[in-house]
Amino acid sequence: MINRTSRTTSFALAAALTRATAAALRVKAPGGRAHWERTNYVGRTVELYAGPASALAAAVGAARIRPAAGLAVAAAGVCGAYDDVAGDDRRGFRAHLRALRDGEVTSGAVKLFGISGAGLVAGALLKERPLDKVLAGIVIAGAAHFVNLVDVRPGRAAGAVLVLAAPGLLRKGPGAELAAVAVGAAAAVLPDDLGERVMIGDAGAHALGAVLGAAVVAANGRAGLAAHAAAVVAAAVCGDRVSEAARSLV
Numbered sequence: 001m002i003n004r005t006s007r008t009t010s011f012a013l014a015a016a017l018t019r020a021t022a023a024a025l026r027v028k029a030p031g032g033r034a035h036w037e038r039t040n041y042v043g044r045t046v047e048l049y050a051g052p053a054s055a056l057a058a059a060v061g062a063a064r065i066r067p068a069a070g071l072a073v074a075a076a077g078v079c080g081a082y083d084d085v086a087g088d089d090r091r092g093f094r095a096h097l098r099a100l101r102d103g104e105v106t107s108g109a110v111k112l113f114g115i116s117g118a119g120l121v122a123g124a125l126l127k128e129r130p131l132d133k134v135l136a137g138i139v140i141a142g143a144a145h146f147v148n149l150v151d152v153r154p155g156r157a158a159g160a161v162l163v164l165a166a167p168g169l170l171r172k173g174p175g176a177e178l179a180a181v182a183v184g185a186a187a188a189v190l191p192d193d194l195g196e197r198v199m200i201g202d203a204g205a206h207a208l209g210a211v212l213g214a215a216v217v218a219a220n221g222r223a224g225l226a227a228h229a230a231a232v233v234a235a236a237v238c239g240d241r242v243s244e245a246a247r248s249l250v
Contacts, residue, residue, distance in 0.1 A: 007169060007180040014061040014184030022053035022189075022198075040196060041153070050189040050198040052081060054158075055207035057188070061181035062211050065174050068125035069140075069214035075118030076144045076210035080202035083107040087202070115206060116141045119213070126217055135225035136217040142232025143213030148205040149239040155194035157205040161186040161212055168215050175219025182211045 026049050029036055036048045055077030063070025087107045116137070123136030151157035161182050168179030186208055192198040200208070216228050 006177050010061055010065065010177045010180035011184035011187075013064075014057045014181045015188040017057035017060060018050070018054045018185045018188035021056050022049040025049040025053060038199060038201075040199060042196075044196050046196060046199045048084065048199060048201050048203075050192060051084065051201035051204035052077070054185045054189050054200055054204040055080065058181055058185045058207045058211040061185065062178060062214055065177045065181070066126060066214065066218060068122040069178060069211065069218070071125075072115075072118045072122035072140050072214060073207050073210040076115045077203050077207035079111045079114040079118075080148070080204070080206035083111050084201040084203055111202070111206070115144050115210070119144070119210070122214065123217065126214070129222075132222055132225060135222065135229045138229040139217050139225055139232060140210055140213035142229065142236060143216065144206045144209035145239075146232050146235045147209030147212065148202055149235065151200070151202075151205040154196050154199070155190055157200060157208065158186040158190040158193050161208045162190065165212050165215060168219060171219050173218065175215050175217075178211060178215035178218055182208060182215060185211070 025036070026047070037045050038048055040046050055073070059070050059074040059077060061070075062073045119139075119141030120134070120137030122140055123138075124133040127133045127136045147157050147160060150160050165179040165182040165186070169176055169183065171179070189198065189200055189204065193200060213228075213232075217225065220228065
C-alpha cells in the first residue's frame, strides 16, 4: 500500500506540475509568443510550452526520489532546450562530431557531451560498483537520446515513454516511483501533442527519456543494466545510420 501511494503521488505531482507550468508559460510567454511557436511537419503552428514544462516536472519529480536522477534529467532538459533554440539541420552524431573536428561547436555536440556527462555522473551516484556506474550512465544518456530519436511525429515520444515506463510501475521501490514520474509527465502532454497543438521538442523528449533511463537504472542489477545499455547503443547506431542515409539523399 505504501509503495502504491508513493507511485500515485509521483504520477500526480509530475502530471500536475507539467500542466501548471505549461499554463503559466502560455500566460507569460517569456520573450513573446512567437518565440514559443514552431511549424510542424505538415505546416501547422504548434506551441513549445509543453517541452520545458514536462522537463521541469520530470526533473523535480525525479529529484524527490533520487537527487542524482533529478540532476541528469535537468541537464538533459537544459541541453535539449538549447538545441530547440540554437539547433541547425544537421542530424546524427557523426555530423556533429565532424563539425567539432573542424572547430565548430554545434548544439548537437552540446547535447551529446552534456547529456552523456550528466548521465555518467548520475550513474556514478546511483550505483556502487565501477562497471555498474558506467552501465547506468549509458542507460540514462542512451534513453534520453532514444526518446528524442523517435520524436518524429506528434505523440511518438510521449507515447513511447508511456509504453516503456508502464511495466516499471509493477515493480517496487524507487524504480517504480521514477517510472511513475515519467508516466505522469508524458501523460500530461500526450493529448495536446497528439492533437498537434503542442510539441515537446528536444527539451521534453530528452528529459522524459532521461527519467525513463533513471527508472531502469534504479530497478535493475548488472544483467538488466547491460541488456538495456546494449539496446540503447544499438538504437543510437541505427538512428545515426538512418540520419546519414537521409542526409545523403538531400
